[in-house]
Amino acid sequence: MDAFKAIQNEYNYSMSMGDPRVNGWFMMSSPWPCLMIMLMYLILVKMGPTIMKNRKPLELKNVLLSYNIGLVFLSGYCFTQIFFRAYVFGGISFGCEAVDYSDSPNNLALVGTGWLFYISKLLEMLDTVFFILRKKFSQVSFLHVLHHFIMPLLIWIGLKFAAGGMTIFFPTINSLVHFFMYAYYGLSAMGPKYQKYLWWKKYMTKFQIIQFVLILLHSSQLLFIDCGFPRPMAWIFVIGSVTFILLFSNFYIQAYLKNTNKKQLDNRASNGHVKEE
Structure with a gap:
């Protein structure tokens, strides 16, 4: 009981250190709603393929089109609001910057957009739902699941x-990346006749990797400079960035470089340039 009470006291203390501006906002008073959604997500990933095993895949063309277009607009809104309010009109630099907890209209608008960004990460979990309903089980990879699972909590x-x-x-930067990513998904959902416009697929993975490299470089400042920003957040950014750089790089190698090499070898073999050992 003493251990439980100590944990409860530590939890209450941690919550008391939260930003007062978001107190009472939907899903922001405690992490439990987010954690419950994350648990439900893992259950879906585990049970979904079994549930769909003997069922026909759903097409969902109109649903996917509406969903992707919606996320294009939401991501675009988040990017423009945050970029202009923070870096253009808010005076925030790309150097080490402490949090401004004031209630100025610009700051409150920034925090409100941050909340929308958080909600967008919860909505993006539907990517996995649609893959499962369409029986695209190969798309539900470890990288895909980890990325969609952990992001909502980190952003919360x-x-x-x-x-x-x-x-x-x-x-x-993440809103900008996802603006282009869901634009790609939206075009893909429109059918085969739009495949010619999807030549830039592999560049999306490069964009993802560049994104995390930039986040790593940006957050690494906190390991050497003290500007009043919470140091634990620096480690969250650094560890998270390194993890996803490695995972996305591995995906890029497996999906594009190895496949390219295999195709080249196959072509050489068909032309009689590869000898059978």
């Missing part, structure tokens, strides 16, 4: 405890 932590300063860089 940032919004709850450090909604501003250095934290702003991540939703800015």
